[in-house]
Amino acid sequence: xxxxxxxxxxAMSAIAAANTTAGLREIESKYLGKSGLIIGLTRxxxxxxxxxxxxxxxxxxxxxxALVQAExxxxxxxLKEGERAEQYERERIDxxxxxxxxxxxxxxxxxxxxxxxxRVLGGMGFxxxxxxxxxxxxxxxxxxxxxxDHPAMDxxxxxxxxxxxxxxxxxxxxxxxxxxKMKPPLxxxxxxxxxxxxxxxxxxNHTFHQVDAFMVDEGISMAHLKGTLRAFAREMFGDxxxxxxxxxxxxxxxxxxxxxxxxxxxxxxxxxxxxxxxLIHPNxxxxxxxxxxxxxxFAFGLGVERIPMMAYGVTDLRxxxxxxxxxxxxxxx
Numbered sequence: 001x002x003x004x005x006x007x008x009x010x011a012m013s014a015i016a017a018a019n020t021t022a023g024l025r026e027i028e029s030k031y032l033g034k035s036g037l038i039i040g041l042t043r044x045x046x047x048x049x050x051x052x053x054x055x056x057x058x059x060x061x062x063x064x065x066a067l068v069q070a071e072x073x074x075x076x077x078x079l080k081e082g083e084r085a086e087q088y089e090r091e092r093i094d095x096x097x098x099x100x101x102x103x104x105x106x107x108x109x110x111x112x113x114x115x116x117x118x119r120v121l122g123g124m125g126f127x128x129x130x131x132x133x134x135x136x137x138x139x140x141x142x143x144x145x146x147x148x149d150h151p152a153m154d155x156x157x158x159x160x161x162x163x164x165x166x167x168x169x170x171x172x173x174x175x176x177x178x179x180x181k182m183k184p185p186l187x188x189x190x191x192x193x194x195x196x197x198x199x200x201x202x203x204x205n206h207t208f209h210q211v212d213a214f215m216v217d218e219g220i221s222m223a224h225l226k227g228t229l230r231a232f233a234r235e236m237f238g239d240x241x242x243x244x245x246x247x248x249x250x251x252x253x254x255x256x257x258x259x260x261x262x263x264x265x266x267x268x269x270x271x272x273x274x275x276x277x278x279l280i281h282p283n284x285x286x287x288x289x290x291x292x293x294x295x296x297x298f299a300f301g302l303g304v305e306r307i308p309m310m311a312y313g314v315t316d317l318r319x320x321x322x323x324x325x326x327x328x329x330x331x332x333x
Contacts (some may be wrong), residue, residue: 004057008064015071021079023250028072038065089266098237109331110209110320113307114191117211120235124228126189126213131174133167133193140168140278143176159195167195170302171212172252174279178214179288180226184258184295187212191304209304214280216297222255224299233261234308240264244271253278253299268309275302 017143018024031038038061038081070165084322107115113166118128137160159167172189180186198204213225226245233241239265256278260271277300282292305317312331314320319327 003333004038004060007031008068011038011064011068013072015068015075015229016076017159019079021076021083024072024079025075031068032065032072038068051196063283070139106329106332108320109308109312110304111219113304114211117304117307120232121189121211121213123235126187126215126232128183129174129178129188129190131168131171131177132241133195134161134165135168135173137166139176139245140166140170140173143179143220143284143287144172144282145250150215150251157197159197168192169196170194170301171210172299173254174212175214175284176288176298179284179290184219184290185215186297187215187217202318205305205317205321205323208317210275210301210306212295212299214299216280216285216295218294218296220279220296222298224280225279225300229259229277229300237261237263237311238265240324245277246274248278250276250278252281252284254281255279259300261301261310267313272306272310274306275300277301281305 011027014027014031015024018027030036033039039091051180098243126246132156140300160168161167171190171194178186178188189211190213192209193207194210195207200206215228227241229245230243233243239263240260241327244260246260248256250256251275256276257276259275260273263269277298280297280299283298285292285295285297305320308320308331309317
């Protein structure tokens with residue numbers, strides 16, 4: 001019995017000396033765990049001779065275990081109360097102090113330009129649609145009336161993944177996808193990244209952004225195209241913006257023009273080419289079962305980077321994708 005009392009007293013002293021709940025858990029494991037010292041005393045019962053001795057020894061072990069357990073719980077309640085008070089003090093917030101200023105991000109300058117384009121074209125009745133950057137060759141070239149020997153299809157101009165897939169070189173590639181799913185009248189546009197194997201300089205990059213739009217309906221002519229692009233220029237750059245159309249060639253339009261704008265407020269009034277446009281080639285409409293005697297349409301594709309370049313006087317488009325915060329933080333909506 002003396003060994004039980006001694007071990008009980010030892011456990012009580014350890015509990016009284018503990019100053020953290022973590023320390024109490026170690027004491028509990030040491031004395032009352034499955035391999036604990038007090039529980040281990042029960043293994044001595046088998047060595048006792050009489051049943052009376054065994055019963056008395058077992059009762060003393062159980063009593064010691066109960067007393068130690070009660071003392072552990074009492075001590076733990078006191079320590080937990082103190083630890084909780086310390087935690088509250090440590091985490092206390094002075095509501096009279098000014099709050100920490102949150103760091104708020106802002107949209108990239110190219111995203112701001114895309115947002116404005118969406119508002120303008122959306123206000124003109126065009127529906128926005130997404131299109132994939134990993135594109136099928138048949139949509140990027142075949143569906144756009146490119147002849148097999150067109151130089152744009154050479155490996156040096158295009159990032160091919162395999163014989164069927166490529167990184168799109170122009171958002172105009174979405175045109176065939178729309179014609180497969182929808183029939184006239186149509187008024188849709190898309191905005192996205194494109195990729196070409198370009199020699200990178202201040203006006204060219206291997207990655208760039210375009211907005212492409214087209215309209216197909218009865219009686220659509222160059223007058224509708226010019227009127228749409230004039231309205232687009234005024235909304236994007238101001239009421240004094242003027243536009244210029246010059247003949248140009250693109251396989252997917254006939255006739256084709258390049259589209260430039262000028263405004264006294266920006267770029268010293270110099271002309272800046274934004275992209276190409278024209279009436280959708282009849283071959284394309286007929287390929288998708290659209291009656292060219294009834295329907296015609298126009299299409300235009302514009303470089304998104306050129307819009308903030310002109311608006312803010314940026315002379316090197318590589319800065320848009322270099323992630324230099326000193327440059328990017330200048331632009332806000």
